[in-house]
Amino acid sequence: MLTVATGNKAVAAAVKEVRPQVIAAYPITPQTEIVEQIAEYVASGELDSRYIPVESEHSAMAACIGAGITGARTFTATSSHGLLYMHEMVNWAAGARLPIVMANVNRAIGPGWNVWAEHTDAFQERDTGWLQVYVSTVQEAYDATIMAFRIAEHEDVLLPVMVNLDGFLLSHSMQSLETITPGSFVPPLHLPHAIDISNPAGYGTLTGPDEHFRFRWEIEQSMRKSVRVIAETEQDFAERFGRNYGVAEEYRYEDADVVVIAMGTLGKEAEVAVDLLRNEGVNAGSLRIRWLRPFPELDLSGRDIVVIDRDYSFGFGGILAHSLMARSRIEPYSVIAGLGGQEVTFDDIAGFVRDRKPGREFWFGVNGNV
Amino acid sequence: MTEIPKEEYVLKCTSACAGCPSSLILRYVLKAAGPDTVLVVPACCTSVIQGIFPSTALNVPVYNVAFAAAAACASGMSEALQKAGKKTNVIVYAGDGGTVDIGIQALSGAFERETDFLYICYDNEAYGNTGMQRSGSTPVGARTTTTPGGKIHAKKDLDAIVAAHNPPYLATACAAYPQDLFKKVVKALSLRGSKFIHVLAPCPPGWRFSSEMTIEMGKLAVKSGMWILYEREFGKVTINGPSKAAMIKPVPLEEYLSGQGRFKGIDRKAFDALKSQAQLRAEHLKKEADGLC
Numbered sequence: 001m002l003t004v005a006t007g008n009k010a011v012a013a014a015v016k017e018v019r020p021q022v023i024a025a026y027p028i029t030p031q032t033e034i035v036e037q038i039a040e041y042v043a044s045g046e047l048d049s050r051y052i053p054v055e056s057e058h059s060a061m062a063a064c065i066g067a068g069i070t071g072a073r074t075f076t077a078t079s080s081h082g083l084l085y086m087h088e089m090v091n092w093a094a095g096a097r098l099p100i101v102m103a104n105v106n107r108a109i110g111p112g113w114n115v116w117a118e119h120t121d122a123f124q125e126r127d128t129g130w131l132q133v134y135v136s137t138v139q140e141a142y143d144a145t146i147m148a149f150r151i152a153e154h155e156d157v158l159l160p161v162m163v164n165l166d167g168f169l170l171s172h173s174m175q176s177l178e179t180i181t182p183g184s185f186v187p188p189l190h191l192p193h194a195i196d197i198s199n200p201a202g203y204g205t206l207t208g209p210d211e212h213f214r215f216r217w218e219i220e221q222s223m224r225k226s227v228r229v230i231a232e233t234e235q236d237f238a239e240r241f242g243r244n245y246g247v248a249e250e251y252r253y254e255d256a257d258v259v260v261i262a263m264g265t266l267g268k269e270a271e272v273a274v275d276l277l278r279n280e281g282v283n284a285g286s287l288r289i290r291w292l293r294p295f296p297e298l299d300l301s302g303r304d305i306v307v308i309d310r311d312y313s314f315g316f317g318g319i320l321a322h323s324l325m326a327r328s329r330i331e332p333y334s335v336i337a338g339l340g341g342q343e344v345t346f347d348d349i350a351g352f353v354r355d356r357k358p359g360r361e362f363w364f365g366v367n368g369n370v
Numbered sequence: 371m372t373e374i375p376k377e378e379y380v381l382k383c384t385s386a387c388a389g390c391p392s393s394l395i396l397r398y399v400l401k402a403a404g405p406d407t408v409l410v411v412p413a414c415c416t417s418v419i420q421g422i423f424p425s426t427a428l429n430v431p432v433y434n435v436a437f438a439a440a441a442a443c444a445s446g447m448s449e450a451l452q453k454a455g456k457k458t459n460v461i462v463y464a465g466d467g468g469t470v471d472i473g474i475q476a477l478s479g480a481f482e483r484e485t486d487f488l489y490i491c492y493d494n495e496a497y498g499n500t501g502m503q504r505s506g507s508t509p510v511g512a513r514t515t516t517t518p519g520g521k522i523h524a525k526k527d528l529d530a531i532v533a534a535h536n537p538p539y540l541a542t543a544c545a546a547y548p549q550d551l552f553k554k555v556v557k558a559l560s561l562r563g564s565k566f567i568h569v570l571a572p573c574p575p576g577w578r579f580s581s582e583m584t585i586e587m588g589k590l591a592v593k594s595g596m597w598i599l600y601e602r603e604f605g606k607v608t609i610n611g612p613s614k615a616a617m618i619k620p621v622p623l624e625e626y627l628s629g630q631g632r633f634k635g636i637d638r639k640a641f642d643a644l645k646s647q648a649q650l651r652a653e654h655l656k657k658e659a660d661g662l663c
Binding site: 021022024049050052053054055056058059060062063064065066067068069070071072074088089092195196197200201202203204205206207208211 | 405406407408410417418420421422423424425426428429430431432433434435436438439441442443444445446447448449450451452453454458475476478479482483
């Protein structure tokens with residue numbers, strides 16, 4: 001069905017289609033619309049889930065964990081401080097091998113209070129064992145949420161998945177949305193280690209170094225296997241529903257001499273900048289990284305690269321830029337832009353490309369105006 | 371006399387200290403609950419007592435979870451089991467640290483939402499698992515590793531906090547009275563909603579008394595009036611037999627304190643504070659039981 005929705009409403013609509021047994025969530029700007037809409041679905045009977053209005057995000061994830069270990073499909077949504085407040089349980093969810101799906105509406109971290117888009121919140125969770133996907137349109141928020149359940153619950157993965165959408169820029173933007181009926185695309189969850197009263201077991205008991213090490217290695221193996229599961233899931237989705245994604249979305253990329261790499265809505269904005277630059281005769285292309293974990297293997301050799309980070313690791317640099325430097329052995333022009341909702345237009349992005357200085361880091365709006 | 375099942379759910383070879391009240395309490399809790407039970411355990415002595423992976427000394431499924439998360443984890447578990455049409459008991463078994471301090475927010479949330487579960491706090495009045503540091507539940511005057519001169523603040527009134535949530539059932543119990551504990555667990559599990567049992571757990575290494583004295587110490591706690599056995603059913607308070615007797619003729623407080631190294635050298639001020647707090651608690655409960663407040 002073709003409709004119009006915000007990013008938040010699209011996530012809620014996707015959750016309605018996959019019908020988690022338990023949803024536990026705590027409201028936070030700019031995620032609130034997701035939990036409100038889900039509460040509405042549950043109240044109206046459109047969604048037959050148990051909705052637990054918890055008293056904190058730490059409890060939201062704890063409740064998803066408690067529900068999840070019984071074999072139930074679970075969902076939560078958060079943002080920024082909420083995500084950081086549940087950090088302990090974010091780790092726990094992955095360590096417990098629970099395929100929880102969480103929408104995170106990317107937002108800056110205080111102080112001071114800032115409710116606008118930034119990726120540093122979710123980037124701080126990158127080492128927890130969660131798969132992380134970043135979306136750029138309302139349709140993609142919807143599709144990625146549905147796919148997240150199938151990927152998380154795949155027997156070769158059994159790890160939680162975080163769907164990230166930019167605060168306000170996407171969470172509150174109205175765009176067209178084609179809803180689907182997933183049907184057999186998302187099969188029922190079978191959790192092999194679910195609690196079984198007839199076979200009592202201890203979960204998360206004291207664990208020595210050898211076993212701990214093995215469990216961590218198993219998470220890493222599943223993370224590596226998830227690359228294939230993501231590809232298969234996205235391919236099946238494309239065949240059934242006609243929309244294709246991939247670990248990274250290329251735009252006029254093949255013959256590009258200079259490539260802008262960004263995530264989320266900035267990745268889409270970069271496409272407009274590419275058109276602008278092409279009209280000027282600059283052979284530009286763009287690449288929107290979708291999956292932060294597992295981090296993609298990309299061959300970026302032989303081109304100039306401009307990486308835009310809507311995040312920062314103090315004392316280190318742009319996290320995306322440095323991840324690409326390590327993985328793809330490139331020397332990009334690293335632009336830090338869009339923190340705390342700073343406006344970054346296609347004109348600005350075209351400027352980053354024109355004025356690029358490979359190997360240098362540039363803070364947009366601070367180190368001078370482009 | 372209550373018939374207590376012979377089935378054991380706390381198996382041999384736990385890692386508990388000699389004379390441990392926690393494993394004793396859990397033994398009777400699980401006998402009362404039976405096999406269709408899931409235990410949720412936050413960081414506490416029971417995290418250790420149940421044994422080391424891949425072994426477990428507990429014969430029901432146990433979900434170990436982060437320190438602050440027990441009641442919230444149980445919320446999710448309870449809802450999911452209900453959704454699946456199961457009647458499995460969900461029981462949180464948590465120490466005083468995980469209840470009165472770091473876990474109180476999740477506890478309050480779960481009780482406000484009327485989560486269908488039983489929360490049991492076994493209270494040894496300090497952070498036992500990490501080596502007896504003070505908790506909000508440590509009584510005034512008690513020496514712990516972080517109150518080497520004796521605690522200057524009073525024990526937090528956990529029961530009053532829980533009672534403020536108007537649960538259908540709230541009770542206190544003591545490791546030294548297992549029959550009483552058993553009956554209370556059975557009664558709690560027969561009711562829907564959020565139930566709470568606060569169990570005193572006299573801890574030999576923590577309180578510094580000899581390990582064969584656990585039961586004796588628990589009895590002295592009740593007989594001296596320092597620990598009052600009572601039930602609050604839908605708001606109505608009933609003081610249980612041993613505490614009724616103690617209210618008429620209490621054992622001197624000195625007898626309870628003198629057997630414990632943690633109260634060695636307690637000063638007059640702390641002693642008086644302990645005594646007056648116990649008296650106030652008893653008077654208030656008595657008034658409630660008599661329907662006077």
